[in-house]
Amino acid sequence: MMSVWSRTQAGRWGLLLGTMLLAGLAQALEPVKPEIDERDYRHLTLDNGLQVLLISDPNADKSAAALDVHIGHNQNPLGREGLAHFLEHMLFLGTEKYPEPDAYQNFISRHGGRHNAYTAPEHTNYYFDIDPDALEPALDRFAQFFIAPLFNADYVERERHAVDSEYKARLKNDARREQDVHRELMNPAHPAARFAVGNLTTLADTEERPLRADLVRFYEQYYSADRMALAVLGNESLDDLQSMVKERFNEVPKREVTLPSSYPPLFAKNQLPLKVEIEPEKERRQLSLLFPVPSDRSHLGEKPLNYIGHMLGHEGQGSLLSLLKDLGWAENLSAGARHRDRHDALFQVSIELTELGVRATDQIVALAFHTIEQLRRDGVSEWRYRELKQMGEINFRFSEPQPPMETVRRLAYRLHLYAPEDVLRGAYHYRQYDAELIAQYLGAMRSDNVLISLVAPEVEGEAKSSYYQAPFQTRPVESDHPKIKERIQKRLTFPEPNAFIPTRLDVKEAPMLPGPGSRGEQSPEHPEKVLDRERLQVWFQWEERYDVPKSRMRLRLKLPRVAASAEGAARMELVARLLEDQLNEFAYPAQIAGLDFSLRPHARGLDIDIFGYSGRQNLLFTKIVEALRKGRFDEDRFDDLKSRVIRQWRNEDKETPYAVIAREIPRLHYAPYWRGRDLIEPLEATSLKQLHEFTDALVKDASVEALLYGNLYRQEAVRLAAYIEHQLLGDVTRRELKPARVxxxxxxxxxxxxxxxxxxxxxxxxxxxxxxxxxxxxxxxxxxxxxxxxxxxxxxxxxxxxxxxxxxxxxxxxxxxxxxxxxxxxxxxxxxxxxxxxxxxxxxxxxxxxxxxxxxxxxxxxxxxxxxxxxxxxxxxxxxxxxxxxxxxxxxxxxxxxxxxxxxxxxxxxxxxxxxxxxxxxxxxxxxxxxxxxxxxxxxxxxxxxxxxxxxxxx
The missing domain is CATH 3.30.830.10 (Metalloenzyme, LuxS/M16 peptidase-like)
Structure with a gap:
């Protein structure tokens, strides 16, 4: 199958290349773009092989540029782990044309901009934004990174320490620690098995091996124009953008770069199946199944891993997550490709466990494999693929422009993945259903081809990982999984057709005013009050400027019983989590169909936020309000989510240190304000009966502020305001809301x-x-x-x-x-x-x-x-x-x-x-x-x- 696709793709690219050669290498191509996108695009390839995407947006408030080098830490030489990352740091510290180490940063900041970069396994991405009138001189400075960097010897030692500080700052980051353990278990011959960040040891500067010499050698070996892709967005015309880019980036040298045609297997022969248990820093429990699979880069149009991730990660009725929640074993589940490089990938199913779930790990693994087998047997169907394709088309059609810097950063990366015409729509576009291809990837998700990873405080590690000192131990995997009872098997089903997929996608026209020859109303300059009561203010604006069939409903419920004490705030946090959990099976298909909601508890009440396609918003809002008014919860879910919330609060002080300290500022200067650890004791003392008593009185004395904005008419907003008043304003008992204090x-x-x-x-x-x-x-x-x-x-x-x-x-x-x-x-x-x-x-x-x-x-x-x-x-x-x-x-x-x-x-x-x-x-x-x-x-x-x-x- 893969060879057939390769021949087809090669033919398409051959035709494209032939056309370009006939017209000259700078032949421009226009990518397919969303219908509401007013930007103009042009793709071209410079004489040195550097790909360029130009974006003309006369209305842009910022210009931006990003250059993605298709080289990353997988190319680090042996014994120089972290060199690609170190190079990323050093490029910012002066060039021959602009030698001052802060020249680039100061220029960007002086003209209202920001800049950053990141190093990934196969990519290094540099990006900035800036005021529009400063784009050309900014590009002149930016281009010099890739033409004549100084690699100033005075800053090699300093920046080496900066990389080491970055490494040490995340020594207690559980994601880094888990990755460090997985890296040690991988095939040492695979580049993913190498340390990526770098530290003082791997970046040692010695007479025998000078660091700067290795740095220059790496740059000259891999930083070649034909391995680069540049995206530039500005107010200028496409012709003017092309002129300023060609003048500068044609100077980027093209070099002979040799990369391996394949990588060794991610895991050595006979190493899998294997189970690893890892002790975390935080109190967290997670079970992951990691399957090495072939790279899907050749199938980005068919998206087989997207389909599999959608099916296994489903959270609605009959899903694996729904069953595990009912059994009291899990809180959350996700599925999808985690690691991707040029030649292979890892598909991961991750399950957030309860304490009871840790003891049921073998049964959960058996259920996961049963679900995969069920998917392989009867879950691969064209109508489900068509749903994904339909939502992809809708989401692309109405994809709103992202900020300039985010736009160029993302598109520079995608230029390496997609044909020029697909660079905008590629992530949304499902080209064709291929059951055989999906089956091939499912075939790699076997019980003999899996790394089972358990992260839990109960683990007692026998060894420690090399760089992040994470305690872990490995165990063989039993060949036979526990048998699943038939009555349990029957509870696992795949989703029915999604009733939330929007069918009414017209943007509402301006309502007609009465009288002959009248024209539609103009959208007011800003929201207007459509209801003004003592306890309820509702603001509304019909919006036509963005030409999308979407709306947003935002409500702030000010609740005296929440603001009264730490106990009220703690209980509100748990109520919000229980409501989200209770609504999840109903709301998950809506989320898949572009309609989402959130419940955000705060020290004086609750915020409700609904955003997305407007056709079914009222239904979702009604369900949320009904659940809030009812306020009744299952005891098992109460126990599980109570434990989860308390666990999250206990973990707060184990976040990045400066973020922990920043949270102390509102504690000192704002009231009411509670840190998580202030709420643990009152929540631990709360029973389900007490919580139900709390919800029964929750909306008494409530007041509400609401904003209804987007693709809806005034009369719809008035009806919603009346519904809010009837449903969310409880009795008045004269319990006053505590004021906020700064x-x-x-x-x-x-x-x-x-x-x-x-x-x-x-x-x-x-x-x-x-x-x-x-x-x-x-x-x-x-x-x-x-x-x-x-x-x-x-x-x-x-x-x-x-x-x-x-x-x-x-x-x-x-x-x-x-x-x-x-x-x-x-x-x-x-x-x-x-x-x-x-x-x-x-x-x-x-x-x-x-x-x-x-x-x-x-x-x-x-x-x-x-x-x-x-x-x-x-x-x-x-x-x-x-x-x-x-x-x-x-x-x-x-x-x-x-x-x-x-x-x-x-x-x-x-x-x-x-x-x-x-x-x-x-x-x-x-x-x-x-x-x-x-x-x-x-x-x-x-x-x-x-x-x-x-x-x-x-x-």
């Missing part, structure tokens, strides 16, 4: 505050939190501009120059409309005292950066604030954020933009000194008990700390 520092003190939060991690974190002076747009404008200016300088000084750690950044951390900025360093080696001092030194000298290109920085921020939303989803987010801030005029962004335009060098420096320099406005958060050299006011009691601050009240 605590703001007053300043005026000579010493800063410090808050210590020790973590069980080898890295240390130092975070500085700074609040704005007020909630006025003027304050927000100054804070955002300072943050934008400082970000690249902070990264360069503390990470690149001073080598404090892999994480060195600053980010926005607002609380309601109170602006805030967090500066953070996470370090594997430096002391808290040193990092504290280095951050203070940076801020003491930080005023110098405010003078550099202020006009460019100000213009970039104004453009960012004024850029129009590109999708219905994005616009709905903006409207909702405005409503949550009480901005009923929907103009806060514009008011901030106007204030940015009014900023002067003097006002910016004055603001910087008040907010970023004054000690009394500083809150330091650290993970070490050690004292810094200077004194600080330590926070020992949070309530006392909050009493010393200014309090802002929100209803």
């Amino acid at each position: 605590y703001r520092q007053k300043g005026g003190e000579e010493t800063p505050w410090v808050y210590r939060y020790p973590l069980d991690h080898d890295d240390q974190v130092v975070m500085l939190y700074l609040q704005g002076l007020s909630t006025r747009p003027e304050d927000a404008a100054h804070m955002r501009l300072v943050r934008q200016i400082l970000r690249p300088a902070f990264f360069h000084e503390l990470r690149t120059e001073r080598q404090l750690g892999y994480v060195a950044t600053l980010f926005a951390l607002p609380l309601r409309d109170q602006e805030g900025t967090a500066l953070v360093v996470q370090t594997p080696s430096a002391s808290v005292e040193r990092v504290w001092q280095e951050m203070e030194a940076f801020l003491a000298d930080g005023e110098q950066y405010l003078d550099e290109n202020l006009e460019d920085q100000r213009s970039a921020l104004v453009r960012e604030l004024r850029k129009p939303a590109k999708t219905l989803q994005e616009q709905s987010e903006r409207y909702w954020d405005s409503l949550m801030l009480g901005d009923e005029r929907f103009d806060r962004r514009e008011r901030i933009a106007q204030e940015v335009e009014a900023i002067t060098p003097e006002s910016l420096k004055r603001y910087y000194r008040q907010v970023f320099v004054e000690n009394g406005r500083r809150l330091w958060l650290v993970t070490d008990e050690a004292d810094p050299e200077r004194s600080a006011r330590e926070i020992s009691d949070i309530i006392d700390y909050q009493r010393s601050l200014e309090t802002l009240i929100y209803p």
